[in-house]
Amino acid sequence: MRLLLVLLLAAAAAASVANAGAESVLRSVTDVPDADALFCDSWMLSVETGNAGPWRQVPARCGASVRAYMEGDRYASDSAVAAAESLAFASQAFASGEGGAKPAWVFDVDETLLSNAPYYAQSGWGATQTSVESHLSAQTSQYVDPSPAIRSHGEAISSFLASGLVEFNETSFDAWVDVAKAPALPSSLKLYNELQGLGFHIILLTGRSESQRNATEENLLFAGYHSWEKLILRQPSDIGKTAVQYKSERRAVMEVEGFKILGNSGDQWSDLIGLPVSTRSFKLPNPMYYIS
Amino acid sequence: MRLLLVLLLAAAAAASVANAGAESVLRSVTDVPDADALFCDSWMLSVETGNAGPWRQVPARCGASVRAYMEGDRYASDSAVAAAESLAFASQAFASGEGGAKPAWVFDVDETLLSNAPYYAQSGWGATQTSVESHLSAQTSQYVDPSPAIRSHGEAISSFLASGLVEFNETSFDAWVDVAKAPALPSSLKLYNELQGLGFHIILLTGRSESQRNATEENLLFAGYHSWEKLILRQPSDIGKTAVQYKSERRAVMEVEGFKILGNSGDQWSDLIGLPVSTRSFKLPNPMYYIS
Numbered sequence: 001m002r003l004l005l006v007l008l009l010a011a012a013a014a015a016s017v018a019n020a021g022a023e024s025v026l027r028s029v030t031d032v033p034d035a036d037a038l039f040c041d042s043w044m045l046s047v048e049t050g051n052a053g054p055w056r057q058v059p060a061r062c063g064a065s066v067r068a069y070m071e072g073d074r075y076a077s078d079s080a081v082a083a084a085e086s087l088a089f090a091s092q093a094f095a096s097g098e099g100g101a102k103p104a105w106v107f108d109v110d111e112t113l114l115s116n117a118p119y120y121a122q123s124g125w126g127a128t129q130t131s132v133e134s135h136l137s138a139q140t141s142q143y144v145d146p147s148p149a150i151r152s153h154g155e156a157i158s159s160f161l162a163s164g165l166v167e168f169n170e171t172s173f174d175a176w177v178d179v180a181k182a183p184a185l186p187s188s189l190k191l192y193n194e195l196q197g198l199g200f201h202i203i204l205l206t207g208r209s210e211s212q213r214n215a216t217e218e219n220l221l222f223a224g225y226h227s228w229e230k231l232i233l234r235q236p237s238d239i240g241k242t243a244v245q246y247k248s249e250r251r252a253v254m255e256v257e258g259f260k261i262l263g264n265s266g267d268q269w270s271d272l273i274g275l276p277v278s279t280r281s282f283k284l285p286n287p288m289y290y291i292s
Numbered sequence: 293m294r295l296l297l298v299l300l301l302a303a304a305a306a307a308s309v310a311n312a313g314a315e316s317v318l319r320s321v322t323d324v325p326d327a328d329a330l331f332c333d334s335w336m337l338s339v340e341t342g343n344a345g346p347w348r349q350v351p352a353r354c355g356a357s358v359r360a361y362m363e364g365d366r367y368a369s370d371s372a373v374a375a376a377e378s379l380a381f382a383s384q385a386f387a388s389g390e391g392g393a394k395p396a397w398v399f400d401v402d403e404t405l406l407s408n409a410p411y412y413a414q415s416g417w418g419a420t421q422t423s424v425e426s427h428l429s430a431q432t433s434q435y436v437d438p439s440p441a442i443r444s445h446g447e448a449i450s451s452f453l454a455s456g457l458v459e460f461n462e463t464s465f466d467a468w469v470d471v472a473k474a475p476a477l478p479s480s481l482k483l484y485n486e487l488q489g490l491g492f493h494i495i496l497l498t499g500r501s502e503s504q505r506n507a508t509e510e511n512l513l514f515a516g517y518h519s520w521e522k523l524i525l526r527q528p529s530d531i532g533k534t535a536v537q538y539k540s541e542r543r544a545v546m547e548v549e550g551f552k553i554l555g556n557s558g559d560q561w562s563d564l565i566g567l568p569v570s571t572r573s574f575k576l577p578n579p580m581y582y583i584s
Binding site for chain 2: 078
């Protein structure tokens with residue numbers, strides 16, 4: 001009786017709804033919004049879901065939104081929730097023995113374990129420079145000669161960082177990498193330590209090149225990471241491969257070596273897709289640049 | 293010279309940054325935030341990226357956020373940006389002849405072409421009911437008997453819809469489907485028409501069962517969709533399969549039939565993952581329920 005009643009009511013209700021108030025539940029927007037903040041929030045979501053596909057730089061109108069995101073609560077919060085979800089899965093998977101003898105977790109490095117936020121902050125958070133990691137374009141360097149006042153070290157450097165005079169590109173990013181002082185993404189460091197506590201084998205798989213091994217190890221230690229199982233960097237033979245191809249090939253090797261890749265954390269979809277995939281993948285936020 | 297200068301400056305700057313202001317660029321948040329609105333925004337993002345994994349219902353603390361999202365500008369805006377990105381890819385792919393003789397686009401139905409927002413609005417937008425589509429739980433129906441005043445048709449139905457007295461589940465959702473009056477998601481209808489204009493073969497692939505074919509066709513026509521190539525529904529032999537398995541199998545058949553699946557639009561990752569995948573996948577937002 002109750003079921004019949006519900007069916008009748010639902011049917012009648014739906015008919016009524018369709019004629020009267022139902023459409024009003026949905027805003028009838030078919031075009032992308034004009035307002036920058038609304039559009040940019042939706043654009044950033046589309047980057048995180050992968051809908052945006054390949055892109056070269058943050059849309060000019062979204063510079064302020066990306067900056068607000070990176071400097072505000074959301075970047076930290078989104079990263080922390082991703083880490084919490086990673087740990088929840090890891091704990092359950094580890095407890096169930098899903099990982100076998102060699103349960104492994106793969107981490108990307110840049111914008112995953114380490115944050116290059118201090119570097120990107122200087123270039124409008126991705127809105128005014130060519131993505132240094134995308135290798136999609138080969139623009140001529142256009143350094144603006146800094147004023148003599150900031151050519152010395154010490155506090156003058158703050159002026160350099162604040163000046164916004166330098167257009168960043170791959171060369172200056174490599175210089176930043178060599179300095180080896182990028183801070184940890186706080187929630188990733190916490191996750192990393194918790195995974196080690198559980199007994200995961202931690203494998204770092206980065207698009208950085210083998211020539212950057214020393215600087216990368218130094219930076220990871222500086223930021224508080226230690227005791228990784230492997231740090232895999234691009235070899236000369238990997239040059240020209242997409243991140244998807246390079247990283248997939250390396251994950252295949254891990255499987256041959258007996259690792260069960262339960263989790264994979266990366267800020268780019270190219271860290272996560274491609275066969276073999278991990279049991280669960282965790283996309284960390286990055287509205288600043290895209291790597292294919 | 294300029295390069296050397298930049299290298300030196302970057303090095304010095306980084307050293308300075310690491311000691312002084314660099315950490316302040318990143319909020320040092322390692323735990324999920326306490327504030328509901330911030331947590332729920334991050335949780336909704338984690339649903340869209342797939343980080344959240346399987347979930348049964350919207351966290352109770354996030355009911356208000358999901359409602360605000362669905363009823364406000366963001367759901368419409370996010371959907372419209374996804375549609376715009378879909379069309380941008382489709383136009384480029386079609387122009388380049390990438391789709392061959394039979395370029396195809398696959399659409400899911402619920403929360404992709406059709407919106408069940410009027411139905412879900414009544415149950416706290418997913419926060420207070422068991423997901424009717426997830427098949428993850430088999431709760432006993434717990435209908436609350438509506439008051440006599442709303443047992444008649446007409447305007448009394450509005451009271452029924454507004455009462456929130458009914459716990460929705462699979463049975464009442466099926467009743468809603470049978471009524472065939474779900475409105476179109478506006479940006480999806482626009483995309484659908486544009487893809488047809490380009491010459492795509494449109495294939496609809498839904499988790500609804502074959503027994504719902506008539507109601508589904510009627511609803512699609514009611515909402516403004518027409519001239520699809522195929523409407524594929526679950527057959528009796530598909531019962532018990534996950535959406536990933538069922539939908540992957542059907543995409544494999546499409547490929548055998550000569551379709552080149554350039555695009556795939558769905559509100560669930562289970563619409564999009566599993567081999568074979570489309571050339572590009574587009575995740576539409578849905579913070580209301582999860583289907584594995």
